[in-house]
Amino acid sequence: MTNLKNLRGMLDLLPAQSKSWQKVESIALEHFSRAGLQEIRTPIIEQTELFARGIGENTDVVGKEMYSFDDRGGRSCTLRPEGTASVARSIVQHGLLNNGPQRLWYRGPMFRYERPQAGRQRQFHQIGVEFVGLASVISDAEVISIAWNFLKDVGLNDLTLEINSLGSNEDRNIFKEELKDWLNQRFDLLDADSQKRINTNPLRILDSKNNSTKELLSEAPSLNDFLSNESKSRFDYLQELLVNLKIPYEINYNLVRGLDYYSHTAFEITSNHLGSQATVCGGGRYDGLIRELGGPQTPSIGWAIGMERLIILAGDKILQSKSPDVYVIHKGEKAEKLALEITCQLRSSNLMIELDYSGSSFSKQFKRADKSRAKWALVIGEDEASKGQLLMKKLRDKQKDEESREYIFLKEDLDQLIKKLIIKENDELF
RNA sequence: GCGGGCGUCGCCAAGUGGUUAAGGCAGCGGCUUGUGGCGCCGCUAUUCGGGGGUUCGAAUCCCCUCGCUCGCCCCA
Incomplete structure (x- = not known):
């Protein structure tokens, strides 16, 4: 018995499991290379400001889950809580877009300071895809299909793809004002968390898990009704493409997602075999992020898959131990x-x-x-x-x-x- | 940050106040000085997450603390 142990929520990957990881990763790499994606690796520590600006000050991830510290030079640094902001930063910094759109993948550890539970730890691993510089709806469908086919190939069944459209920034701003008015008229009926969010992040109230708030919201204005014709036709076309690809999906109008940078397409792939943390893959379009970080207006879309959750779902069927010759x-x-x-x-x-x-x-x-x-x-x-x-x-x-x-x-x-x-x-x- | 459950050998565990803390798996050694899957025999926790208290006596009761786990929030 030793006093020296791993930090809470930071798990060792022991030999018994590493085979499953290698197998899953090799399947992913195969899918990525067939799709012509290139790998990008960025540091796991960045300036705190990158995440504050990129992900959004009012998100839970930035507000209460970041591993931040001052280095010896007094700079505020943060262990990355997700991959997209770093990838975007790197693309802007190195002017990669001068070579045309970037179709990239990445993998590595991410850090969020939360209470660990089933399918959630403080250091976890994501494998993700980013298409940067592509506006066409077929890129939305392609990105989703890469995730879907990869997960299928790992052997997962019982997956659900949920999609929604968050519309353009303009659509959302109009809707936000409308929603705020509506919510303010019913302020006393809301739960405390939702009351706090009215001004900081009203959209996320739609996603509330509070039962009485949920009930109240069934009467609330729906973002879907505020989509411009252009946004609507994008969303319709995406559905048409998914049908054509034989990828089953469900529309979830309350799917908002916790990071500020999403617009238009938002999606999640969930499983009901994961306990309360059902999401194995999450992603969406983030047309405003690159500009937020000092680059040109650049339409982009991507997703991230949680490796630990994926491994839980893949279970033992992926495991094949080799024996020596x-x-x-x-x-x-x-x-x-x-x-x-x-x-x-x-x-x-x-x-x-x-x-x-x-x-x-x-x-x-x-x-x-x-x-x-x-x-x-x-x-x-x-x-x-x-x-x-x-x-x-x-x-x-x-x-x-x-x-x-x-x-x-x-x-x-x-x-x-x-x-x-x-x-x-x-x-x-x- | 807030709730519930739990902490006995590397792993799975029995034990719920009384002299030596079951058992199984794994490991090591032997039966078998140089030949394997089975079997048999033996060894492997001065100690029950840690600290303090109650008691003649504690793994078992009480307090504190640490850790794990499940859930809430949120997300991968």
Whole structure:
């Protein structure tokens, strides 16, 4: 028992799980590269101001969840709570848009200071996609389809895609005023959180989970009724494209999302197997963000998937542990030296080799070899070592053969052996 | 930030005031000085998250503290 532990909400990824992560990540990378996306990596620490401006001062993420600190130079720094703001900053800073629209993906740890619970920790990992500089609705549909197909390919069923349109800034500003008036007339009926939000973030009241507020809101004006004709036709076209792609969706007019930069398309992919944190993927269009950060007006859309939640959903079906091709057993000083040499040689031919380190009896070493589920045991004892010989023994099929096959060969013939191992996996060696 | 539940070996656990803290898995050693999947035998917590108190006596009762977990808010 040690006093030194991980910080709350910051989890170790242990070997038993890392295989699932690698598998999921490799599927994601495959999808991204087929879609022609390029990777971008940005620092996990940024100036606090980036998030305050990019995400919005009045959001929960900025208001109460940021890991912020002053560095030794007195600058306020923040561990990134999400990826989009950093990517946007990087694109502006390096003038990437001069090369045309950017179709990017990223992955990495994000940090939010919250109470951990099922599917939520303080350090979590997102994998995300950003299309920057594209206004067309087909980019909305494409971005959504990349997420959807990826999740399907990981093996997830029972997913729900929810979409909404937040309209243009103008649409939303008109609606906001209308909504504020309506809410102010009913101020006393609102819950305390919603009362506070009337002036700071009235749209989010629509998303309130408070039951009496919810009930009240069923009568409230709907953003959908305030969409301009252009916004409406965008939303209709997106739906048409999704239908055409056979991606099922539901419209959720209360889907607002917590970050200020969204406009027009907003979407979430949810699962009811995640406890109360149902969202596995969230995203939307953010046409104003790049300009907010000092760049040109640039239409953009993206999403982020929470890796931890994805892994929870993928469960064990994604897990396939590999077993070594050869388990190397040895005894004695000379043999030990030879065993290490052979092990390295075999590994450089892309074979998976496990070397025994125990120095215990052959019986024990064989037991471990068996447990490792290796296909072959390579035995090097004192006899072999002094004669420069190696002994290969087939494992795991004793019940089929009364006598298990053993092959003796010279150290010099190792190359030949390798070829045979690679080509004929489970068959006879000679 | 606010509620509920819980903390006994690496993991899963029994034990709810009385001399030695079950059991299973994993690990290690042996039966078998150089040959595996089964089996059998043995070993592995001076200690019950930590601190303090009550008591002749505490893992078991009380207080404080730390941690975990689930939920609220919000999000991935």
